[in-house]
Amino acid sequence: MATPRREAKILIIDNDGGSRFELNHMLQRLGVETIETASDGQEGLAKIAAGDYDLVFMDWVMRELNGHGLTQLRRDGCTVPIVATTANAILGDLKTRLAAGIDDYLSKPLLFANVDAVLRKALA
Template identity: 35%
Template structure:
């Protein structure tokens, strides 16, 4: 069952959207403003965000920009603004689709289905963004965030984390890490892997991600 986060400061609109979505088989969470939405996104995963443009403190455009720092979840902007410049502004902030109010239930559901289908069928999206237990790795921008906080990694630390994120829960040997991160022509030894893991652990810990990497004695390391 697809999970949708509805973000709107007006309760009647949230109730209307929930009514439409629930009877079409979606699971719903809701937020009354952008800040609440960001907090919810740190602890749960969604298939789509429905975001109102006009909200106090943090409007829909700013929320889109904040989400796009570490998350590529499809976003549909809902607004009464129908000028071309407004639509362009919405798309430039990170929205994937734009629906003007008032709207019909049928169009809303069709657009939601299309957005989710497109996101799931995009191999590029699957390759470029990896999310795991609060971690978000963007291969295209070469950025890592933990619950929205940036984690600054070297090229090899980034490649090492990306390899481990591709094999969560799997014990990886040092030889596997060397082959996939440094390559066949690597002329160092196992201590290089250990030192990079140590540095990676330290940086993740500083960002708040404790104990994600477990040492497997006699084998290598595992992402918990």
């Protein structure tokens, strides 16, 4: 059953405050009411373990724990959809990310229409 946007619980993990703010604002405009953020991978892992999220947006390149480390969640039984956000949208690298357990990706700078499409797909 689809999760209505206003009821969805979404986590944004990104070490760049401006990127977190931008995505948070877009999600609010798209009708999402429950949005939490984490400023690094370690904090993100702790929040995922403690929370019940419908979707996680995660920057692929972070200092303490990058996207490769977070994909370990898949091997640990995490089933929440994960969307990687990245400024390095190289085709081969994206295929590696998807193979590592990422459900989808968005290239930075983020476009409102692309965030809407990913949100629609993830909550279907």
